[in-house]
Amino acid sequence: xxxxxxxxxxxxxxxxxxxLTDQQPIRTLRDRAGQDCAVDRAQWAAGCDIGxxxxxxxxxxxxxGRPLDDEALLFRELxxxxxxxxxxxxxxxxxxxxxxxxxxxxARIGSGEEWVGLAELRGDGEIGPDRVKGTFDLVDAADxxxxxxxxxxxxxxLPPPAAEQVTRVExxxxxxxxxxxxxxxxxxxxxxPAETERLADRALVLSAAMLAGLAEATSExxxxxAATREQFGxxxxxxxxxxxxxxxxxVRAEAAVSQxxxxxxxxxSARQDVRFQLLxxxxxAGRAAIDNxxxxxxxxxGMGFTAEHDTHLYLKRAHVLDHLFAEPADVLAELLTQGxxx
Amino acid sequence: xxxxxxxxxxxxxxxxxxxxxENKPRDPRPDDPQGVRExxxxxxxxxxxxGWAGISWPAEYGGRGATLAEQLIWYEEYxxxxxxxxxxxxxxxxxAGPTLITRASAEQKSFHLPRxxxxxxxxxxxxxxxxxxxDLASLRxxxxxxxxxxxxxxxxxxTSFAAxxxxxxxxxxxxxxxxxHKGITWTxxxxxxxxxxxxxxxxxxxxxxxxxxxxxxxxxxxxxxxxGLGNGWSVAMSTLAFERGTAxxxxxxxxxxxxxxxxxxxxDHVGPDRRRPAIADDEIARRLARARADVAALRAMTYxxxxxxxxxxxxxxxxxxxxxxxxDLHKDVSALAMEIVGPEALRRGADRHxxxxxxxxxxxxxxxxxGGTSEIQRNIIGDRVLGLPR
Numbered sequence: 001x002x003x004x005x006x007x008x009x010x011x012x013x014x015x016x017x018x019x020l021t022d023q024q025p026i027r028t029l030r031d032r033a034g035q036d037c038a039v040d041r042a043q044w045a046a047g048c049d050i051g052x053x054x055x056x057x058x059x060x061x062x063x064x065g066r067p068l069d070d071e072a073l074l075f076r077e078l079x080x081x082x083x084x085x086x087x088x089x090x091x092x093x094x095x096x097x098x099x100x101x102x103x104x105x106x107a108r109i110g111s112g113e114e115w116v117g118l119a120e121l122r123g124d125g126e127i128g129p130d131r132v133k134g135t136f137d138l139v140d141a142a143d144x145x146x147x148x149x150x151x152x153x154x155x156x157x158l159p160p161p162a163a164e165q166v167t168r169v170e171x172x173x174x175x176x177x178x179x180x181x182x183x184x185x186x187x188x189x190x191x192x193p194a195e196t197e198r199l200a201d202r203a204l205v206l207s208a209a210m211l212a213g214l215a216e217a218t219s220e221x222x223x224x225x226a227a228t229r230e231q232f233g234x235x236x237x238x239x240x241x242x243x244x245x246x247x248x249x250x251v252r253a254e255a256a257v258s259q260x261x262x263x264x265x266x267x268x269s270a271r272q273d274v275r276f277q278l279l280x281x282x283x284x285a286g287r288a289a290i291d292n293x294x295x296x297x298x299x300x301x302g303m304g305f306t307a308e309h310d311t312h313l314y315l316k317r318a319h320v321l322d323h324l325f326a327e328p329a330d331v332l333a334e335l336l337t338q339g340x341x342x
Numbered sequence: 343x344x345x346x347x348x349x350x351x352x353x354x355x356x357x358x359x360x361x362x363x364e365n366k367p368r369d370p371r372p373d374d375p376q377g378v379r380e381x382x383x384x385x386x387x388x389x390x391x392x393g394w395a396g397i398s399w400p401a402e403y404g405g406r407g408a409t410l411a412e413q414l415i416w417y418e419e420y421x422x423x424x425x426x427x428x429x430x431x432x433x434x435x436x437x438a439g440p441t442l443i444t445r446a447s448a449e450q451k452s453f454h455l456p457r458x459x460x461x462x463x464x465x466x467x468x469x470x471x472x473x474x475x476x477d478l479a480s481l482r483x484x485x486x487x488x489x490x491x492x493x494x495x496x497x498x499x500x501t502s503f504a505a506x507x508x509x510x511x512x513x514x515x516x517x518x519x520x521x522x523h524k525g526i527t528w529t530x531x532x533x534x535x536x537x538x539x540x541x542x543x544x545x546x547x548x549x550x551x552x553x554x555x556x557x558x559x560x561x562x563x564x565x566x567x568x569x570g571l572g573n574g575w576s577v578a579m580s581t582l583a584f585e586r587g588t589a590x591x592x593x594x595x596x597x598x599x600x601x602x603x604x605x606x607x608x609x610d611h612v613g614p615d616r617r618r619p620a621i622a623d624d625e626i627a628r629r630l631a632r633a634r635a636d637v638a639a640l641r642a643m644t645y646x647x648x649x650x651x652x653x654x655x656x657x658x659x660x661x662x663x664x665x666x667x668x669x670d671l672h673k674d675v676s677a678l679a680m681e682i683v684g685p686e687a688l689r690r691g692a693d694r695h696x697x698x699x700x701x702x703x704x705x706x707x708x709x710x711x712x713g714g715t716s717e718i719q720r721n722i723i724g725d726r727v728l729g730l731p732r
Binding site: 001002003004005006067069223226227234235237238240243244246247248250251254255256258259261262264265266268269271276277279280281283284287329331332333335336340341 | 343344345346347411598602605621627628630631632634635636638639640641642643645646648649650653660663666667717720721723724727728729730731732
């Protein structure tokens with residue numbers, strides 16, 4: 001049993017982390033506020049070059065063939081750094097192409113040449129091997145080449161709808177591009193049934209990992225502020241009202257990260273209670289990310305309420321991620337139908 | 343990363359499971375102090391005879407010398423069999439014993455350690471005082487050296503099992519001229535000594551193992567002092583280095599069981615609308631599901647903590663995070679149970695072990711107080727884990 005990152009994993013993470021801080025610092029979210037895409041195409045390709053989308057993809061499809069816990073650690077980093085762009089859709093989209101034997105498409109997605117945006121069914125609709133229809137939120141899908149749809153039954157890639165069928169919507173998060181579209185029956189170009197590969201499970205791991213990383217980042221941000229911001233001649237962190245709030249954030253982050261990693265290993269080791277562990281991971285990480293971002297704003301006082309400070313960006317991204325791949329209420333309902341943990 | 347246990351560890355789990363199933367106590371645990379004493383000592387003797395006593399103790403002191411993974415397995419199985427994680431043998435096994443192992447002389451060890459393991463003695467802890475609770479170092483129970491004896495006068499409080507204990511790990515002040523952490527001495531106190539008076543304190547849940555202890559010129563041989571006069575603070579803290587994250591496993595597994603039992607209860611009992619089962623109520627269902635998720639994460643935290651301990655010999659203060667999170671969850675789940683039980687929760691029988699959800703709820707208040715309040719845990723984590731200024 002081992003739930004700690006290995007030396008090799010730590011090296012890999014520090015490379016990714018360095019790239020993100022250098023190339024996509026949080027201020028780029030503000031710099032690109034008016035642009036169609038939240039991330040610059042050249043920057044995206046540079047991230048793809050260091051394998052951000054293909055860490056877990058088999059080597060024969062141009063990936064690094066690393067286990068899911070490597071990807072969970074990477075996405076925890078992406079979440080903590082508020083990295084803009086459709087990372088989960090890209091990583092899973094390349095996997096869908098690979099599972100369908102479409103090596104060329106997997107390579108084009110993995111290299112950043114073709115983009116995959118995420119489509120989330122809102123309300124009634126249908127997602128199946130033969131057709132997809134309904135009203136969808138499109139998340140970071142501006143200018144994309146494919147849409148990814150993930151359900152319990154399987155995952156699909158589909159051509160994006162024509163521009164005139166898409167209505168842009170202002171997103172809560174300045175780092176996320178949102179639109180809505182209604183699709184009449186459309187046939188997916190690629191379909192991976194859950195029996196072949198459970199992409200929905202991987203989506204839960206990656207989104208939980210991002211949320212957990214975000215919860216960790218706000219915990220660190222708040223603690224740093226409490227240690228350095230002085231009022232009444234002392235750092236505000238000497239006060240228990242502030243110190244204890246920082247501790248509660250750290251505990252929530254530790255719980256969220258631990259469970260996200262536990263869930264990622266549950267998938268690779270095919271535990272019987274894997275679904276239980278995944279749902280628990282998403283629920284714990286979603287609440288930790290939102291609660292911690294909220295506490296972080298409070299602990300920053302007036303600065304926390306400004307647009308200029310980063311704190312609100314974490315809160316807004318947390319809400320976006322919390323609504324991807326599974327609604328919080330659905331996660332809880334399904335978790336309760338599961339048998340007890342193994 | 344992996345969650346796999348080795349063949350040896352799986353085999354170990356199988357042996358633990360089989361042994362516990364065959365040997366765990368069958369009779370209900372009595373309620374009176376004398377009955378509890380005999381019951382818990384008998385169970386300790388059974389574990390000793392089976393070769394399981396002192397699971398985390400080194401083999402050279404008669405312990406099992408189990409690896410961290412084996413300790414985890416032992417505690418998981420122990421709790422899964424419904425055995426209590428804290429009983430009258432707890433202080434001897436998990437606090438006084440490890441302190442003796444770390445700091446006592448060869449003579450002190452060879453006398454006490456086998457007696458603890460074999461289930462011959464019960465130990466209690468004499469740390470807190472009426473004016474020294476969270477601020478333990480301000481303790482004032484006075485000990486004066488007189489020849490080869492200490493003469494102890496003062497009072498201790500919150501001493502579980504004092505009425506049935508044979509020995510006590512006792513902190514006394516032998517010098518009050520310096521700073522408060524200096525001048526404290528850790529000594530073994532024979533609870534049968536003249537001048538000791540034990541008064542039971544009834545708890546809010548109806549328990550009677552809690553006591554206050556009065557010392558009126560109690561004579562303790564100087565040879566009972568561990569670690570030397572005036573070094574008691576560091577001796578008392580040495581147990582922290584012994585405990586490496588496994589001891590909380592049983593409580594965590596027990597809490598997971600409580601959540602599962604509560605889900606079953608909510609399926610089988612009518613809910614707030616007086617028609618459908620409680621679990622059909624959306625709010626109750628969501629809170630139960632969140633409890634499931636949170637308890638799962640508590641286990642993941644436990645595993646991560648044990649993995650950290652495997653990598654380094656000194657345990658980090660992150661262990662306090664587990665206790666804090668456990669206490670919050672235990673209280674939340676227990677309060678939720680009261681809501682699910684509804685007006686039935688007003689009916690409280692005479693026997694606290696038959697209390698079910700009500701007894702569990704009342705008991706849960708101790709989890710954020712005993713062993714260091716949650717406020718103190720938050721201070722420790724804030725200062726030592728987060729590095730916040732004091």
